[in-house]
Amino acid sequence: MTDLSLDGLRFAAKRLHHAYIARAPWAVERLAQHPPGKPPEALTRADFLHVIAQEHGFASWPKLKLAAETLGLDRAAAQQQLKIALFHGQNARTEALLARFPDLADGLFGLQCALYQREAVAAALAAKPGLAVERLGPRTPILHLAFSKWIHARPDLEADMLAVAQMLLDHGADVNDGYPYQPGEDHLLSALYGAIGHADNMVLGRWLMEHGADPNDGESLYHATELGHHAGLRMLLEAGADPKGTNALFRAMDFNDHGAVRLLLDHGARVDDYNAAPVGGEAPVVIPALHQVARRGCDGAMARMVLEAGADPALRWKGVTAYEMAVVFGSDAVAEAIREAGGETSVSPQTEPLVAAVEGRDGPFIDPAKLPEAFAHLLREMVHMADRLPQMQALVARGLPYDQPDAHEKVTPTHIAGWSGLPEVLGWLIGLRPDLSHVNAYGGTLLSTIIHGSENNPAREGRDYLACLTLALEAGVALPEAALRGAGRADVAAFLEAWAEAHPGQVV
Template identity: 90%
Template sequence: MTDLSLDGLRFAAKRLHRGYQAREPWAVERLRQHPPGKPPEALGRADFLHVIAQEHGFASWPKLKLAAETLGLDRATAQQQLKIALFHGQNARTEALLERFPDLADGLFGLQCALYQREAVAAALARKPELAVARLGPRSAILHLCFSKWIHARPDLEADMLAVAELLLDHGADVNDGYPHQPGDDHLLSALYGAIGHANNMVLGRWLLDHGADPNDGESLYHATELGHHDGLRMLLAAGADPKGTNALFRAMDFNDHGAVRLLLDHGARVDDYNAAPVGGEAPVVIPALHQVARRGCDGAMARLVLEAGADPALRWKGVTAYEMAVVFGSDAVAQAIRDAGGATSISPETEPLVAAVEGRDGPFIDPAKLPEAFANLLREMVHMADRLSQMRALVARGLPYDQPAGPERITPVQAAGWSGLPDVLAWLLSLKPDLSHVNAYGGTLLSTILHGSENNPGRKEGDYIACLRLVLEAGVALPEAALRGAGRADVSAFLQDWAKAHPGQVV
């Protein structure tokens, strides 16, 4: 383990520098996750110190050094860990940090708000009222409050949480405040999205709406479909949220959620908003509803629901009909619903090799260059459906690429399987020898993508993330110390700690 002193971290930076110069895989991987933004030949000592700082939750080495000199590195690192734990809902980690440092949030107004420390917030505002509207890092105080998931560990603090909200409002906080997801982004993530879509905090969401929060913030309605219940969705729709143009309808289809789709349709969502093309013509960029149903593994009832709502079974999107998409994705019930509705059932020559493979018929080898655009990332889009593993095997056996990064996120099929917590699919993909060092556009490796999925995938309760972690560790991926420190689930953390003790040479 790294020596958590400034000298120890300086030595770790030197070791990282030497490893990177030697192109050691563990060092190359770490710089991929924290890219310095310079060509390799231009990297100097400061760049590797910067990587070390980022791995410990600090924006830069000078900020880490200042915190270490003023607070002590142990406490400074714990404060950074607390910020991350509260935001991501790593409540067991939050509790452990507070048990170790009961006064860890003292003097940090944003953390005091996120922990619902009513008396401390009131005292701080009495001394310095402008704290209610100040930026405390990228977020204001009300955003620290709304994006905190602490309520799920401490529901007994509900009254204190609402009291903190009232204190902030009384001192000028804006219930419609937001912050950019990325620096320079014009679109803001609102306080309402933080409470409902991010934190699944319905009590605070209701308080925000009652105090004038705008339900049409471009995020809340969409993410309310991901919660596994309809409370937030109903709350937002009752407050006047307009589903049109939000993609909330499609997101509800991702979960085959009939109730959510009906709610959205009843409140003005229209499937033909996305089908603004002549019958039989090519659809716009946004995927039509029936194609979405076909590619997301929905059932026949969902297909009939969107057909009754006006979905056009003759519409083509990126070169294929919804029927072709249903057949290729193995969505037999959707294909049957389209046949029953009188939709086109012909298969184009470009799609035929895929259909032959999934149906187990003899057919030509798949030429990826000749596939319709709709199937450009086919395997990546199928891997979340573990029951389609036989079709995936058949497609790859006929020539479908199995390790292709998809879309602007640059996520590979093996990473998508790990995110979904599907060990059977993951084991098959690992047997094909994919690139285990690939880093996606989020800076995620295979290991970190599995960890992120274990805490953030809406369907994580059905996933077996420990089995997935075991598979990739057995395959030889490195186990970063940052992963050991940062795992937020108690069972996952315990597994990684046990693995690190049994395989110390794998820890980097």
């Protein structure tokens, strides 16, 4: 393990530098996660110190060094870990950090708000009222409060949470405040989205709307469909949220959620709303409703619901009909509903090689260059559906690419299988020898993507993330110390600690 002194971290940066020059896979992977923004030949030791700092939760080496010299590295690192744990709902980690440092949030107003420390917040505001609107990092205090998931560990602090919210409001905080997901973006993630869509905190979400938060913030309604319940969705719709142009209807279809789709349709959502939200002055080519139902593996009842709501079975999207989409994705019940509705059921010559493969018929080899655009990333879109594994295997056997990242997020099928917690699918893909060192557009490796899925995949319950981690580690992926520090699920953290103890040479 790395020596967590400044000298030890300097040595770690030196080791990383030399390993990167030698093109050691684990070193290349770490710089891909934290890209310096320079060509390899221009990198200096300072760039590797920067990577080390970012791996410990600091924006730069000078900031890590200052915090370490001021507070001591253990405490400085613990404060960074606490910020991350509260935001991501890693409540066991939050409890462990506070047990080690009970005063860890002292003097850090954003953390005090996120922990619902009523007395500390009141004292800080009495001493400096302007704190309520001061930007603390990327977020103001009301955003630290709204994005905190601490309520799920401490529901007994509900009254304190609302008291903190009221104090912030009384001192000038804006319930419609937000922050950009990426620096420089105009679109903001609102406090309401933080409470409902991010933190699943219905109490604070209702309080924010009662005090003027706008339910039409462009995020909350969409993400309320991901919670596994309809409380937030109902709350937003009753407060006047307009589903048109939000894609919330299509997100609900991702989960075959009949109740959510019905709620949205009853409140004005339209199945032909796929062109409603202009981007950069142009209407995007967003998928039509029936195509969405087909590629998400929904059932026949969902297909009939959207057909009854006006979905046009004759529409083509990126070169294919909804029927072709249903047949290729193995959504037989959707294909049958389209037939019953009198939709187009012919299959184009470009799609026929795919259909022949999934139906187990003899057919031509698949030429990826000749596929309709709708199937450009077919395996990446199928791989989260474990029951489609036979179709996926048939498609790959006929020539469908199995390790191709999508154009935007650079996520491969292997990453999606790991994020989805599907060891049978992941094991099959690893057996095909994909690039296990691939880093996606979020800086995620295969290992970190599995860990992220274990905490954030809406369908994570019942999935086997420990088996996926075993497959990845047995295949030789590196185990970064940052993963050991950052895993928020207790079973995942314990598994990784045990693996590191048994395989110290794999820890980087």
